[in-house]
Amino acid sequence: MNGREEVSSPKRTKEIIARHGFSFKKSLGQNFLIDRNILDKIVGAAELTKEDGALEIGPGIGALTERLADQAGAVTAVEIDRRLIPILEEVLAPHPHVKVRNDDVLKVDLKALFEEDFASVQGVSVVANLPYYVTTPILMKLLEEKLPLKNIVVMIQKEVAERMAASPGGKDYGSLSIAVQYYSEPELICTVPHTVFIPQPNVESAVIRLKVRETPPVEVQDEQHFFGVVQASFTQRRKTIANNLKARYFAKEGRERLEELLAEAGIEPSRRGETLSLEEFARLSDVLLAAGVA
Known part of the structure; x- marks a missing residue:
């Protein structure tokens, strides 16, 4: 100095x-x-x-x-x-x-x-x-x-x-x-x-x-869609992931389709966003994207 x-x-x-x-x-x-x-x-x-x-x-x-x-x-x-x-x-x-x-x-x-x-x-x-x-x-x-x-x-x-x-x-x-x-x-x-x-x-x-990180810990098909799903899942923290996603992506459709996709991703509809890992969010994002939900 x-x-x-x-x-x-x-x-x-x-x-x-x-x-x-x-x-x-x-x-x-x-x-x-x-x-x-x-x-x-x-x-x-x-x-x-x-x-x-x-x-x-x-x-x-x-x-x-x-x-x-x-x-x-x-x-x-x-x-x-x-x-x-x-x-x-x-x-x-x-x-x-x-x-x-x-x-x-x-x-x-x-x-x-x-x-x-x-x-x-x-x-x-x-x-x-x-x-x-x-x-x-x-x-x-x-x-x-x-x-x-x-x-x-x-x-x-x-x-x-x-x-x-x-x-x-x-x-x-x-x-x-x-x-x-x-x-x-x-x-x-x-x-x-x-x-x-x-x-x-x-x-x-x-x-x-x-x-x-040199590469992310999970692989996703579309980063922007992945982060959109994450944001939607925390819109109202006290709501279940099914309710939050329904409000964002399924407002005009029935709940049945959403629950089918959640099941495909291996996620219970009653869970809250705060319980999902990065791996689960990545899987959910890819399932929704493949189903044309964006």
Whole structure:
């Protein structure tokens, strides 16, 4: 760190904020991490080497970026708030292999970014303290675009992390669990108290690692149809899968045809969506598609 105190120390964080006259925007979900141990866990979970690249989303004033620069061969930080760009350029000046982009990651052509910024590295991981209000859209974009990613290690709201890692049968298991687990293997790394941020958020956080799969754990005939069936099955969580699917796909037909197809898929009509595994949803989706139900 060239003899300087780390950005993540409360003292230096406050000094940088004061010197630049920076004010937090609640609308951007800005909460800066000021705990070295948590940063160690985040960076450690990413398992980066100098042959790897790291994409950070929402770097703030660069506390995590500084750590990533020490571990990875190429780092790109995408920050939506242009007020933070001069701060990041100052903080990261000692690290020429770090690129800062002032952009909204939801609007960025990520495939082009990877080709431009990470051509010289072997693998890329996303490592970030994500703004909680856009956690799911960002993660689903990263997963759905089938980027050449190894890991996604992010700090997010604890409740959302638990939903992503949930198993069938529990109250946290739902369409988000299935989508995340279709594309990756989630693992909760640690929980994070709200006291380690400036300003402090109102919720608990967690660090989760998503090990991106080379191929999904189940094979489906049509991914879009598969996710449509999953979404329909959770429309009203307290309803049975038969009732939810009838409302979405069989509104004009009798229940008999639906129950025939459920039987063909080996699923009892009285079950709820939260009890079905990925394999069962895949089988059900293919049966419905083969029957022309879309």
